Amino acid sequence: MDFLVSENRMSSIASEDRKASMEQEHPSVSACPEVPQDIDLSDSRFYLNRELSYLQFNLRVLDQARNIRHPLLERLMFLLIFSSNLDEFYEIRVSGLKKQLGFGRQRPGPDGKYPQEVLSEIHAQVRLALQEQYRILNEDLLPALADENIRFLYRHEWSDNLLEWSLEYFRNEVLPVISPLGLDPAHPFPRLVNKSLNFILSLEGKDAFGRDSGLAIVPAPRALPRLIKVPAHITPDGDNFIFLSSIIHAHVEEFFPGMKVKECHQFRVTRNSDLEMSNVEVEDVASALQGELHMRRFGAAAKLEVGAGCPAELTDFLLERFNLTEEELFRLDGPVNLQRLVALNSMVHRPELQFPPFSPGLPPALEENNCIFSAVTREDQLLLHPYQSFVPVIDWVRQAARDSGVISIKQTLYRTNESSELVEALAEAARNGKEVTVVIELRARFDEEENIQFASILQEAGAVVVYGVMGYKTHAKMVLIVRRENGRLKRYAHLGTGNYHRKNSLLYTDYSLLTCDEALCADVHKVFQQITGMGKKIAPELILNAPFKLMKGLIQLIQHEKAAAREGKAARIIAKVNALTDPVIIQELYSASQAGVRIDLIVRGICCLKPGVPNVSENIRVVSTIGRFLEHSRVYYFANAQHPLYCSSADWMERNLQRRIEIAFPILKKKWVQRILSEMEMHIQDLNQSWELQSDGSYLKLDQLDAGETADGVQNLLLNALATHATVPRR
Structure with missing residues (x-):
């Protein structure tokens, strides 16, 4: 499939033509501008309030109830x-x-x-x-x-x-x-x-x-x-x-x-x-939490x-x-x-008053009854939910549970659906004699009771269940499978930006990577060791993990782009997150902007950064996509980095970077890097489903269409490109 859809809108960011265009449109990219040296980037004037920013997000949700392009019952649902x-x-x-x-x-x-x-x-x-x-x-x-x-x-x-x-x-x-x-x-x-x-x-x-x-x-x-x-x-x-x-x-x-x-x-x-x-x-997190649930x-x-x-x-x-x-x-x-x-x-039953149904796409290599181990061995597999199916992730754990060569399965669970197929597959694996270790985050807000029940099911099946690390929510999304092949052990991993929740995978946009890259899988093993065992810090080679390496790594990547801009190179940062509140990260982005780095932020919800402030954030643009699906994927791009693109479970918030167990993992295959960049560029250029943050904290709707005009927003474009049997109305 050609993932570079809408060619006139989606040229590759990494190409020389794109760099030349950036230098013409943004001269500051190739030359460090003169910036006053006495600006205090921690000054409160340069920050928006977190709570009031959230209210702005919820008002954008409410606006969908007014949007006559949405089917009537869907407008009610947004309300x-x-x-x-x-x-x-x-x-x-x-x-x-x-x-x-x-x-x-x-x-x-x-x-x-x-x-x-x-x-x-x-x-x-x-x-x-x-x-x-x-x-x-x-x-x-x-x-x-x-x-x-x-x-x-x-x-x-x-x-x-x-x-x-x-x-x-x-x-x-x-x-x-x-x-x-x-x-x-x-x-x-x-x-x-x-x-x-x-x-x-x-x-x-x-x-x-x-x-x-x-x-x-x-x-x-x-x-x-x-x-x-x-x-x-x-x-x-x-x-x-x-x-x-x-x-x-x-x-x-x-x-x-x-x-x-x-x-x-x-x-x-x-x-x-x-x-x-x-x-x-x-002494017992589960028992303590059960007592708290009643008080809620x-x-x-x-x-x-x-x-x-x-x-x-x-x-x-x-x-x-x-x-x-x-x-x-x-x-x-x-x-x-x-x-x-x-x-x-x-x-x-009024389907004509609801969003038209669609079937999530499925790459040929991951079609039903195919051996997913063989598909991943041939090539890393990348999925974007809900446009592409979450079923291969579930099927992979099921295959692992029944595969005689599989020795062990490790998985984190933050949220999963009520009758979780994954929990059933993990329990089956334990009953089949596999070494199954599941890190269940009991404190996943409003899912605590369900997670306690899942922990009990898995323990009864013989799985080892741990509740993470006291004081740090385990928010990372990881599966690690160890399989004996040709007399040696081989690791496979699933890494994602969203929860192992099949129902949510039809509503939330998230990336899934299925890989057997040795270095990446070794890193996943190290992160599991840190969570389930005890000992000094273990430094992953490729993965940036919180609370140890992610914050420091992000600062280094931002500063590297700033240095590149000062050297006259085309410097670019793109980040797609749910929220941006961490003041240290915001100050680093301001400093990079001052140096001439072009920064595009796709922030669905809370954003405490002020774009467009003279001499501070003139090179920063912030957009928010609101639509049929909840934008949930986190992606970070740094044009001049050794590994320029990371997917992650972490937002750029203090809690994610300092008080949670999170991971950001690099996308190593060039074609997948180009694909994700193309998809992020669709958000940046969208004029149908996007809002742009102004320096005063208000949002400007980027819908430049007259009432009678037709145009697809970014989510419909991705549906047409990635889903099968999609029936998207042309309004």
Whole structure:
């Protein structure tokens, strides 16, 4: 397959023609510019705030819900992803800032902002974003869905038949499982689960015991569906749905016979969900973590959401109970648990309103029933998911489990899917007598419980399971297979930028390298030794590994490009990462820019670097690709390095470079280097799915098309180039 698609857009970066073009367009590449020597590159003026940058990313996600080029149901899904992202942001990042305030540890970040200042800006921006989110829902998406005969019926739209049916549903399905809680000294305010749907009621009258506290809480159990499909015999035209909250509102007095419900309003509290385990006196990580998991549901409150009409006396009561301020209260013009609408995807069958299906491509060498060991021996294999299939990675471990020549398998697991084929294959290998060692990161956020279960399955099968190194999350993605061939042992490795998660491999863009290069595989073996054993540092030859060598290696590579620029060479850095926050790396990039290095950064999410600042970052450009797939691959390119291109599991963040076990591995085969460069250039030149970061922290959408024009974004171009049976609409 010719991977250099769109030839007029995708010329090779490494070619002499490209270098000449760069020198014409960017004279600073071939001559070091005069730069003032007294600029302090650590000055807070040159840094964007991490949390506010994340909000900018989530606003770019929300913008996809407005994008009329996306199918209608996909626009709704982007709206819900925005909600999910925002919840996690408050559960982790906002809760962390609040904790700093609680401990009196206010310290400014590299941008000079203090936590209290950042929190105030966050709440103000989120308030505006939520108003826009519900405007999109109520004014754009719901009417458009109704035009497609998909309706969400509010109580004022119910017919008599529907009202009668809803009462029957309430009495049969809702009333038996809900326990309303009247509030009085014997019934204090309950501990409500994180992100659960609840109702606060104002009551009039006395109950059978003479109580008249006037307030009650009705929690909706998570077992109840939040979205209910109306039977066709009740409302025959199209797909019609009602919300659980509407059913409870309509019949809430059934909970309180003989009393009058004056007010009934939904609310939801978002809590701190960041698990904390001290390294001190933890003998069993799995047991300690299981204890923390329960507490996650009841952490300190970070955000309160209520229905738009909830009166002040009720919101004040809730704020007091949750120890929140008015600033942390958000009134929503619709359901407070909006992301539960994701169930709609499985409740309607409307493929014309969704992204067209595709089949991930498969290189001939890796087709089903081929021996993957033979294919990798002939040539390193490179895959880009989801455009190319993740199945060969799973099949390779399966083949290894059943191959009589395979002696041992080592693998890291950070996240994997619920019924993991890889875990099954590793367990089979252990039962077949292979030496199986699995490094499971139990602290992979929100996957902790599942990972504990996988660890138990593997241990019962006879595999050796380790939980990495205390204080360092194991985030590297590696498989090492040792096989006896012709009387000697030979190593094979899979190295990736993403998780061993088959479902995510259909949604996240990630690179996979399958190799038997002796030096590279020896390095992988050394990294596994460091994780599972004890001893002094072992220095890999080719791999840059954190927390030992990656940071230092990146600085050396950046400085090498800076030196090349000063010598008049064409110097270029391209990095594709999810986030860029590390101030040391940012300062090195600023310094390289000052020396004339041309730097293109493809940063999906958080970026604390300011591009385009005079005399500091004039040679730096930052773009963000947002679309159907989550951009997840990390790739670093340094034009003048001995090994110019690395793929990695690590973002350019302090935690990845200093507090995690990560790897960056070089791509050694020239054709794969050229292919990845071509694919990154597609992101850099994209005018359909990209946004460009401005020096003030805002993003400029690079969609230069008129409403009637057609053009493929980078993700559709890659689908057409790499996937099979792709059906990509030409709009």
